[in-house]
Amino acid sequence: MGVQIDLADKLCIARIIGDIDHHSAKEMREEIDNAVTRSGAKELELDFREVTFMDSSGIGLVMGRYKLMQETGGKLHLVNIAGHLKKVMMLAGLDRLAILDKPERPARTANEEGGKQHESDQHDETAV
Amino acid sequence: MKAINTMKLQFEGRSVNESFSRVAVAAFAAQLDPTMDELADIKTAVSEAVTNCIVHAYRQRIGIIYISAGIYPDNRIVIKIKDRGCGIADVKKAMEPLYTTAPQEERAGLGFAVMQSLMDRVKVLSKEGKGTTVILERRLMGKEA
Ligand SMILES: Nc1ncnc2c1ncn2[C@@H]1O[C@H](COP(=O)(O)OP(=O)(O)O)[C@@H](O)[C@H]1O
Ligand SMILES: [Mg+2]
Numbered sequence: 001m002g003v004q005i006d007l008a009d010k011l012c013i014a015r016i017i018g019d020i021d022h023h024s025a026k027e028m029r030e031e032i033d034n035a036v037t038r039s040g041a042k043e044l045e046l047d048f049r050e051v052t053f054m055d056s057s058g059i060g061l062v063m064g065r066y067k068l069m070q071e072t073g074g075k076l077h078l079v080n081i082a083g084h085l086k087k088v089m090m091l092a093g094l095d096r097l098a099i100l101d102k103p104e105r106p107a108r109t110a111n112e113e114g115g116k117q118h119e120s121d122q123h124d125e126t127a128v
Numbered sequence: 129m130k131a132i133n134t135m136k137l138q139f140e141g142r143s144v145n146e147s148f149s150r151v152a153v154a155a156f157a158a159q160l161d162p163t164m165d166e167l168a169d170i171k172t173a174v175s176e177a178v179t180n181c182i183v184h185a186y187r188q189r190i191g192i193i194y195i196s197a198g199i200y201p202d203n204r205i206v207i208k209i210k211d212r213g214c215g216i217a218d219v220k221k222a223m224e225p226l227y228t229t230a231p232q233e234e235r236a237g238l239g240f241a242v243m244q245s246l247m248d249r250v251k252v253l254s255k256e257g258k259g260t261t262v263i264l265e266r267r268l269m270g271k272e273a
Contacts, residue, residue: 056235
């Protein structure tokens, strides 16, 4: 459980591990924000590959990081969001807020939802 | 309709118990042979309701959270999450998407919206100063469907 940070140039990659809920989000938020401010990163990538659960606290986490990056004129990317996580994110319209990237390789759960073909075409749009 | 199985759970409203409570309810729901997606839906909705008890109902103190659940012959699960906290003055308003009274804590104001989209039915009973009960209902198609 927690966040693994990788810094390269102006890019900060934060791999989130475990459940994202109100209990865990606080620490994750602090770790990510520390890394971004210390490094002065212009791009933040949140990697959800190892996230095992997420409720609306995860939406709060993403929206807060979006604001942080906006304040510094930076960018936010969300990667490896599949299955249940995608359902919760789409519900919040996060696909319109941040850049939702396609998984690097198709995740096993990515296509299980069904009936939502339009999703895969929307990911690259930057809005707001 | 009469429940064919029921359970009750009572625990302290500490944030560390958010995961305990959603996993416990999911374990109870497992007897309906749900799919992984259905289990994730239940866990998420329960997590939203329990978090609200901790974050909003009890604010600066540790109160007790009560969960009861029943399984019905038509593959339905009904889950009640109850607190004896501050209550909600205007339930209709509280349930509006993006409405939150705790924006500084990065609450998205989407807890009720998430519950409503994942469950078949969400009912909220609340009285100011007395507390709140959230009733979640979901019919599971299970793996046979
Ligand atoms: N159990 C509760 N006791 C008191 N107030 C509540 C409770 N649940 C929800 N609320 C109120 O309803 C609002 C909306 O809840 P929700 O949709 O979960 O959003 P959030 O938790 O992100 O604020 C909360 O901000 C709070 O004011
Ligand atoms: Mg909430």
